[in-house]
Amino acid sequence: MEQLKRLKSGIEGLDTLLKGGLVAGASYIVQGRPGSGKTILANQIGFNHVRNGANVLFATLLAEPHDRLFHFLSTLSFFDKTQIGGKIQFVSAFDTLENDGLDEVVKLLRREISRQKSTLMILDGLLNARSQAELPIDTKKFISELQGHAAFAGCTVIFLTSSQLDDGSPEHTMVDGVIEMGEETFGPRTVRRMRLRKTRGSGSLPGAHEFEITDKGIDVYPRLESVLSCASVVDLASIAPVSSGIDSLDPQIGGGLVGSSVTLLTGPSGAGKTSIGMHFLSKCTPQEPGLLFGFFESPQRLRVKANAFGIDLDAMQSSGALHLIWNPTTPGLIDKLGYDLLKVVEEKGIKRVFIDSLSGMGRVAADKSRIHDLLAALMAELRTRGVTTMASWETQTLLGSEIDAPASDLSSIVDNLLLIRFARKGSELKRELFILKIRDSAYDPSLLEVAIGDFGVAVNKV
Numbered sequence: 001m002e003q004l005k006r007l008k009s010g011i012e013g014l015d016t017l018l019k020g021g022l023v024a025g026a027s028y029i030v031q032g033r034p035g036s037g038k039t040i041l042a043n044q045i046g047f048n049h050v051r052n053g054a055n056v057l058f059a060t061l062l063a064e065p066h067d068r069l070f071h072f073l074s075t076l077s078f079f080d081k082t083q084i085g086g087k088i089q090f091v092s093a094f095d096t097l098e099n100d101g102l103d104e105v106v107k108l109l110r111r112e113i114s115r116q117k118s119t120l121m122i123l124d125g126l127l128n129a130r131s132q133a134e135l136p137i138d139t140k141k142f143i144s145e146l147q148g149h150a151a152f153a154g155c156t157v158i159f160l161t162s163s164q165l166d167d168g169s170p171e172h173t174m175v176d177g178v179i180e181m182g183e184e185t186f187g188p189r190t191v192r193r194m195r196l197r198k199t200r201g202s203g204s205l206p207g208a209h210e211f212e213i214t215d216k217g218i219d220v221y222p223r224l225e226s227v228l229s230c231a232s233v234v235d236l237a238s239i240a241p242v243s244s245g246i247d248s249l250d251p252q253i254g255g256g257l258v259g260s261s262v263t264l265l266t267g268p269s270g271a272g273k274t275s276i277g278m279h280f281l282s283k284c285t286p287q288e289p290g291l292l293f294g295f296f297e298s299p300q301r302l303r304v305k306a307n308a309f310g311i312d313l314d315a316m317q318s319s320g321a322l323h324l325i326w327n328p329t330t331p332g333l334i335d336k337l338g339y340d341l342l343k344v345v346e347e348k349g350i351k352r353v354f355i356d357s358l359s360g361m362g363r364v365a366a367d368k369s370r371i372h373d374l375l376a377a378l379m380a381e382l383r384t385r386g387v388t389t390m391a392s393w394e395t396q397t398l399l400g401s402e403i404d405a406p407a408s409d410l411s412s413i414v415d416n417l418l419l420i421r422f423a424r425k426g427s428e429l430k431r432e433l434f435i436l437k438i439r440d441s442a443y444d445p446s447l448l449e450v451a452i453g454d455f456g457v458a459v460n461k462v
Contacts, residue, residue, distance in 0.1 A: 004202060005023070006018075006020045006023065006024060007021050007120065007156050008020075008021040009021055009022060009045045009048065010045065010048025010049070010051070010052075011044060011045065011048070011217075011218060011219070011220055012220075013211070013219060013220030014041075014194075014218075014220045016205065016220075016227060017194070017204055017220065017222050018177075018196070018204055019203040022177070023176060023177070023201065024119075025151045026151075026156060026157075026176035026177065026201075027143070027146075027147045027150070027156070027157040027158075027175045027176050027177075028156075028157070028158050028159065028175055028176060028178065028179060029159045029161060029178045030158060030160050030179045030180075030181065031160075031164065031165055031178065031180055031181070032180060032181035032182050033164070033182060033183075034162050036181040036183065037181050037213050037218055038162070038181055039124065040073075040213060040217055041179075041181065041217075041218050042058075042122045042124070042158055042160055043058070043073055043078070043122075044076070044218055045120070045122075045158070046058060046088055047080055047083065047088065050080070050087040050088050051080075053087075055087055055088070055116050055117050055118045055119060056087065056118060056119075057088075057091065057109070057116050057120070057122070058088060058089065058121075058122045059090075059091045059112070059121065059123050060090070060092050060094065061093055061094055061097050061105070061124065061126070061128040062094060062124060063094050065092075069090075076216065076217050077216050078216065078217045089112065091108075091112055093109065094125075094128075096108050097128060097129065097132055101132065102129060102132055102141075105129070105142070106142060106145045106146055106149075109121065109146060109149075110146075113150060113153050113155055114153065117153075118155050119154055119155055120155065120157075121146075121155050121156070121158070122157075122158045122160065123146070123157065123158070123160065124160040125160070125161075126160060126161035126163070127161045129142055130163065130171070137170075139171060140173070140174055143170075143174040144174060159175065165178075167198070172197075172198065175198070175200075176198075176200040176201065176202075177202075178196070178197035178198040179194065179197070180195045180197050181194050182194075184208070191210055192212060194211050195207070205223070205226045205227070206226075208223075209221065209226075209335075210223075210335055210336075212333060219336075221336050222335070223335060223370070223374075224339070224374050224377050224378060225370070225373040227377075228378070228381045240259055241254065241257060241258055241259065241441070242256050242258075242283070242388050243256045243283050244256060244263075244276075244279070245276075245280040245281070246276065246280075246458065246459065248459050248460065249448075251444075252435060252443060252448065252459065253435065253441065253444075255441075257388060257390075258416075258439070258440050259386070260382075260387065260388055261389070261415035261440075262382070262383065262391070262413070262414045262415050262416070263390045263415065263417075263418065264358075264390075264392075264393055264410070264416070264418070265277065265391070265392045265393070266394075266395055267394070267395055267420035267421055268394065268395055268396070268420075268421065268422065272420055272450055272457060273357070273392035274297060274305065274356050275309070275457050276390075276418075277356055277390055277392060278302075278309060278311055278354075279309070279311075280352065280354055280390045281311075281316075281354050282306075282316075283352070284316065286320040286321050288349075288352070289321050289322060289323060289348055289350055290321065290322050290352035290353065291324075291325065291344055291345065291348070291350045291352070291353045292324045292354050293341050293354070294324070294355075294356045294360075295326070295329050295357060295360025295363075296329065296356070296357065296360050299324055299326050308454065309454075309456040310454075311456075320348075323348055323350070325340065325344065327361075327364070329360050329363045331364065331366065332364045333364070334361065334362075334366075334371070338378050341353070341378070342381065342382075350387060351386065352387065352388050353387055353388075353389045353390070354389075354390045354391070355391040355392070356392050357392040357394055358375065359393050361375075362375075372409050375413060376413040391414075411437070414437075415438075415439035416437060417437040418433060418434070418435055419433070420432070420434075420450060430449060431451075432447060432448065432450065433447075433449070433450050434447065434448075435448070446461050446462070447461070447462045448462065449461075449462050
């Protein structure tokens, strides 16, 4: 099957959505309300294209002067003033539109494409062209004539408009792709989202995908569960067990955790979930490094806690045996967290991951309905990469006789489920450990008592 030639946007997440980039020689509409990021996206694509040695024509049908545009773009790292007037040309067609009409605008842009030998043209102000047209057919004719010459010249076209065009609009019917940028509200939060409304002759990732605007420009984060939907789970039966990090626990779970499995520690605050996770990571080596992906406890607090157990996090970090990433639980983008985690796993060859905690990770998400599907995809991907994962989940019940297990949908995506709870024995408060599930391995279901002290963490049968 013949592959379509692609023009990469240089924005990794957007190229992922487009299954490799814009189709070379095709035409696209980028639409969204004022302030949604259309102009930044288009200029970022343009300056990325210039860096690859190509020529770009940026034409406007707006009355706003280019100096004002350059002033705002200068705050973004992709902007390169030295390329203006050279590889990237900015042309205003506003006066031509006002005085001579759409036909003359087409002639102007055709001349500029040929003169500059442009392989990308960005036209800002499609709404003005539409308002200048007497009939819908005039808008279609304007787009068609630009497309025809651009395609002949091997030039990809991006039209920008602040109009919320519907699928049956003349503009939509004429172009090959439509990228919609906007914002959605979830309770008190607003999240920027991008949708591919149309991609003619090319595959794409459907649905809404989050993005952010930073000093680098626009970063797009395709929904993790869409990107990783084809991950195949490793056959765990052929994987040798790895130590949990607690010598007295390993015999209770068949000699250790099955390699590449996912273990969930669930229990109330203070029950010892992080302490068990520290012991799990203590078995990391420079040859098989680990990652602590944390939320609630700062790196300094973690070092103090680990030192109390005789675990030197600083020494492990210095040797390359351990990598530590701390994330705030303030509102953010949960897909970004997933990509950050996987990037470190790939770059550092991580073999053990402790996520402390999944509830902290879930708090970052704006759309709570996605959390289960995203975590399922993330855990499956970690399995395929040969990573043994341990994660914590905080329950609300602090003390009681009933087992407060996490929701069944969360339990179903992990291989091993351990519950820690507090129990009162006489005048003392004890920690108890229940082994609720160990997939693909025999385990002892006996109730265990957890002891935490200077010696570390130990478990004993009650």
